[in-house]
Amino acid sequence: MSPSRRLDPQPTLATVAERAGVSRQTVSNALNSPELLREDTLARVQAVIEELGYTPNRAARQLRTRSSHLIGLRFEPAQEGTSNALIDRFVHTLVEATARTGHHIVLFSGDPHDPLDGYDRLLKATAVDAFVITDTYAGTPQADFLRKVGAPFVTFGRPWDDPSARHPWVDVAGSKGAQLATEHLLAAGHQRVAWLGWEKSSRIGEDRRSGWSRALRAAGVDQAGLGVRISDNVDAARMAAHAMLEDGTVTGVACVSDTIAIGVLHALAERNLRPGTDVGVTGFDDSLGAQVAWPGLTSVRQPLEQVAIEVVDLVHAVLSLRAPAEPARMLEPTLVVRRSSLRQD
């Protein structure tokens, strides 16, 4: 086989115009402003378009309109152990949500140590119309940069560093999720519900922790010694859980992530304690791990599909220069209950 190339040239506006006996401009109007055409002309042109299977050339259109209909998303390299799973699920839904409006997602990469790397190149090449930014955990230098150069963007994640930032964003109330999980454990009869969270430097982690704290306060439970901060891995969580369960008074553990919750489940297995019955456990993000962990891990689920839809809506608003009704949108998570938080018989 010789390497293949497209052979038959695509039909162009001119082809369609000639075939339909109209000018090129009329065909263009049929596509972009059909209301300008007389009904029969429109029908005739559309018939030819259909017949030829004509689709406008994107490069030409982009050159003229300065709009690529492409949305850039920086995609981090796969990291061992770390779960990009949430982002991945978000991207899937984002692709769906953009498809309906003829936009596409372009992935690009950048130096992991430089959060700004990559944006500039795409921008200068006028390759994308806008960016969607997902990694706002460590502040939003990208947002600052893009605002400075006047590039449109929307972030999934609130501007932690600068609550006064006026760019459009969508986020999920993590504190509400942790609160739901904690209340659920309290309702199951667990008095001393501990928190296993991330290091203090994580804004997201501290936000989630505040939800746990709020629930305990509302229930009148003393939090002393119940809040623990560790790094996000199974083993650290397993060891922290062992320490935490030593004296037998802690019977509920709300966790900042599924990874950490799974570490707690491991510790329970090693102590011959029954998840749900002896100790209730909840995770965060409803990852695949939560679904397959034994005996099923209760977890807070972010409404990613809705997040994607809102993000795309905001992108459109920004691109059309129309001020969005509400540029900052906070969505609520839900709790997916599985057996790790339920008493058996």
Added chain:
Amino acid sequence: MSPSRRLDPQPTLATVAERAGVSRQTVSNALNSPELLREDTLARVQAVIEELGYTPNRAARQLRTRSSHLIGLRFEPAQEGTSNALIDRFVHTLVEATARTGHHIVLFSGDPHDPLDGYDRLLKATAVDAFVITDTYAGTPQADFLRKVGAPFVTFGRPWDDPSARHPWVDVAGSKGAQLATEHLLAAGHQRVAWLGWEKSSRIGEDRRSGWSRALRAAGVDQAGLGVRISDNVDAARMAAHAMLEDGTVTGVACVSDTIAIGVLHALAERNLRPGTDVGVTGFDDSLGAQVAWPGLTSVRQPLEQVAIEVVDLVHAVLSLRAPAEPARMLEPTLVVRRSSLRQD
């Protein structure tokens, strides 16, 4: 803040040319064929390019060269429970691999019931140079279609239906992976090593199974009753494992996926059997689930980074009309050993 737009117009070829005191064509050559320029002219032009931060407009270049430097990848919607995790990890590495050559990955979606949906539109709009196809489990109708219309593409996955297909592809020898896993279990002293696989309709599943079969044959073990086919979910696997372990003679289970292996681990937990010590278990794909499952799941790992590199290499070969040295490339998986297959003292 009023919705932002790029304000300062990007410099163009003409800007650079004027500033450097040369013609536009010379600037173009400085970019695309620097060897044509005299050294000092080149240096002067490059200095101006640097100074102005000039980057060629992609749309204009694409219109002229008919090459978008965009590679299309159909991205399936997030499916509940099903793990796209392998594909996701592949995409991450693919983005990395393409970045080095100035290509980008464009995601698009399509009707889940129509494997061809979406390709056509991008093609007609001349929006992408080539496609990467990942979902070849159920045959390769996309490959047939793209070959017919003369569009360049490379598949991750061999052409199961038609071994004589001549398109470029990269795949990982699943049978070799299953063989490695089975040999590993046999070496650990397990005699009767069972296989828990997918339905017979899965070509990938049957291929992996053949590796298990080969290993048992080489070890002189009778396979009667040891090979079982189920669907890919934790619960089906859990129940199948219970049936399989009933008589106590099966002490090793090689699984076609991590999901199924995790189901086996659940069954072991319910029977109070120790993974690794009483029954050795292996999975497939080294997913996050394998890493966090208790007590750690031994799993076959596909060299996705290498797959991505080979895929990109083939894409370039195809696009440059140079016949690739070897259009069909089979890579070998490795076994990641964890405690589910190791005896504890």
Added chain:
DNA sequence: ATGAAAGCGCTAACAA
């Protein structure tokens, strides 16, 4: 309601 002319920024082909 439709058509003609111009031009977006770039590179291929050719001329100097």
Added chain:
DNA sequence: TTGTTAGCGCTTTCAT
């Protein structure tokens, strides 16, 4: 080695 001309396919502007 460098410059000139033309044109990729489309939409914007203006004329009819």
